[in-house]
Amino acid sequence: MNGAAALEVTHIAKRFGGLVALRDVSFTVRDGEVIGLIGPNGAGKSTLFEIVSGNLPPSAGRVAFFGRDCTADPPHVRRRAGLCRSFQKVRLFETMSVAENIAVAARQCLPPDKDWRGEVASILARMRLAAQADRLPSEITLADRKKVEIGRAIAGYCRVLMLDESLSGLTHDEAEELIGEILTLNRDTGITVIVVEHVLSVLAKMVKRLVVLHNATVIADGTPSEVAHDPVVIEAYLGTKASVLR
């Protein structure tokens, strides 16, 4: 982590008609950090995710990526700049093989002088998907589908990886394995990771910093321990300290 701001979210607001989905949300993610974005259902996590990745325009506020205002950039421009994401419900190209899924991003995001085939092979090896390379997404397990999606997200060029509930639906062992791979990725490549989850106990193992969203705004920002002891967070989750961490 070198301390430069990788992603700055400043005074973001989003309204859908009369519904306020996000209100004055601001936080900064440092280069190389692994942070968690947490909040109960309906807190605004997914809306924020869509705004940061460029799929939704904010009603107000600004998103900056390594100091450059990207609020008006379409999703593919942000992706090529290195702002990468996965989806809450895995979205793969179902008629393409695992290798082709990764190749799509590699061919878009790798500089023209780089070998995209080598990049695909390297991602397949990193995500332990080489044996599945020629299979269709419908022929592999959910855990592998999630790996393919992460592989596609980091292929070519990635500086910030945003994972939207990538651990949901996995068994304990599968989740542990995926967490290990994400942390290794962060350690080996320095990619900044933002993990969205709604269960704090899952994130507490992965991250050193948590941003908590509740009722469309940020209510806490700190280490997992600080967040777990924060009375506002405890109240938001309608429980005790113990139940928050469970």
Place this chain on the structure above:
Amino acid sequence: MSRERRSLLAGIVLVAALALMPVAGVNDYFIAVAVRMLIFIALGQAWNVVAGIGGLLSLGHGVFLGLGCYATGILFNFYGLPPWLGVWVGALASLVIALVMGAMTLRMRGVFFALATIAVSLALDQLARHYVDLTGGDNGLALKFLGNSLWFMQSRRPGPFLYAALAFVVAYYWITRWILASRFGLEMRAVRDDEVAAAAAGVPVFRTKLLGLLVSAVMTSVAGSLYMQSYQAIDPETAFGLSQAIQLQLPALIGGLGTSWGPIVGGAVMILLSEGTNLGSTRLGIAGVDILVYGLLLLAVVMYAPKGIMGLFERRARGGS
């Protein structure tokens, strides 16, 4: 022998067999059927680019067929311009119409693009009926026949058109293969499968869809010019009508959307079936049996082989489930 080599060999045999038809003294009727089949295969190949590979349901692709036909026909009849040049005017007009249509609708999600293609078809249909002096109105436009001529691409017999249509199908087959293997093809397939995920993988979705539409429009228009030379006439219903639009879609739908062989197999099945049923209905004295067969065929494909005939082969090759 690999699948790739087997299909290449099958292609060479088919092309050789068709090319030998005039030399072998085959009856002109059968050669004309082969020409019709090859032209519809080429039109199906062109539609397959935008709909099969790109996933854009163009329901009014007859627009580009009509522009190709009318452009070459009008320029030839009124200005003496040979179809070798007229074809490019038709292609340019198609490019402009596709660009405007795409720019207006391709950013929207859902059925807007499909509806826009129908709307443009209806508009051009009315224009073709209205400007009677230029287009012949409801009666259509018949090409002046100046005698057998390569320069004017005219022939009383169907043999020369067989070679031209064969060249189109082979060229369009290679274009389809090139697209499927290229980065552009990968982009189109990604957009077809999931636009949001494609954008998240760095694919410029709008540009990809627009480019796919432009390529397909030009391919359709150029094949339309050959259609005009071969049939020597065009009318608004044949160019812009709904039944023609459906016929353009059938080769790829029956054969297999998004594949290089799909429109070829589908077009062959469609025309041979149509000719067979036509012959049968004439003998039985019942008109329109071929239309009924189209409908039933489409129903069968949707129900039992949604990925077309090539999809059945693919399923067998992958293990059968």
